[in-house]
Amino acid sequence: KQEVTQIPAALSVPEGENLVLNCSFTDSAIYNLQWFRQDPGKGLTSLLLIQSSQREQTSGRLNASLDKSSGRSTLYIAASQPGDSATYLCAVQGAQKLVFGQGTRLTINP
Amino acid sequence: SQTIHQWPATLVQPVGSPLSLECTVEGTSNPNLYWYRQAAGRGLQLLFYSVGIGQISSEVPQNLSASRPQDRQFILSSKKLLLSDSGFYLCAWSVGQGGDTLFFGSGTQLSVL
Numbered sequence: 001k002q003e004v005t006q007i008p009a010a011l012s013v014p015e016g017e018n019l020v021l022n023c024s025f026t027d028s029a030i031y032n033l034q035w036f037r038q039d040p041g042k043g044l045t046s047l048l049l050i051q052s053s054q055r056e057q058t059s060g061r062l063n064a065s066l067d068k069s070s071g072r073s074t075l076y077i078a079a080s081q082p083g084d085s086a087t088y089l090c091a092v093q094g095a096q097k098l099v100f101g102q103g104t105r106l107t108i109n110p
Numbered sequence: 111s112q113t114i115h116q117w118p119a120t121l122v123q124p125v126g127s128p129l130s131l132e133c134t135v136e137g138t139s140n141p142n143l144y145w146y147r148q149a150a151g152r153g154l155q156l157l158f159y160s161v162g163i164g165q166i167s168s169e170v171p172q173n174l175s176a177s178r179p180q181d182r183q184f185i186l187s188s189k190k191l192l193l194s195d196s197g198f199y200l201c202a203w204s205v206g207q208g209g210d211t212l213f214f215g216s217g218t219q220l221s222v223l
Contacts, residue, residue: 004153034211043116043200043214044154089154091212097169098212102153 116215
């Protein structure tokens, strides 16, 4: 059974800092890994999708990496801004379903 | 472009009352459809998914049910709500299984009192 863990559960950093969010999974037989953003009381917005054959994906100030063999992914956010404050979730796509981590609640302080 | 609509945004229901949450997708055909629940302090739990009209797979046994009467319509129902059914319900869709990103609706906050 796939299990996805995100550490830390919460993170607070000053504006302008670069930061890394971590995601680990137990079963390396995956199709892809996705990072989502969720604002309070809202649905999820897809940020990046990394196929199992890829090592990283970039979108603007976001860079996500994938190491399938070790069961790890990181989301790197450069030059953080207060608007980046949200909960970030990673999810791993297996044969039939997407398994989510519990998320990291990120707060960027002005 | 594709859009997903989910309603209502919030709902307060007494224990034992029925439930019907609706989700529709526009701008695509034969999407895979999903219902997730996000309880306070917990991750997203997949409840149901559907790969076509009338085809529903249940992930978690409970007093909820799902139906797909039309290609782009997905309905979550209950005959009698329990306190434990409270949570944030999210509908989502994808083009295919296995390699495609998931697009989420804006969610329904359900409070069962």
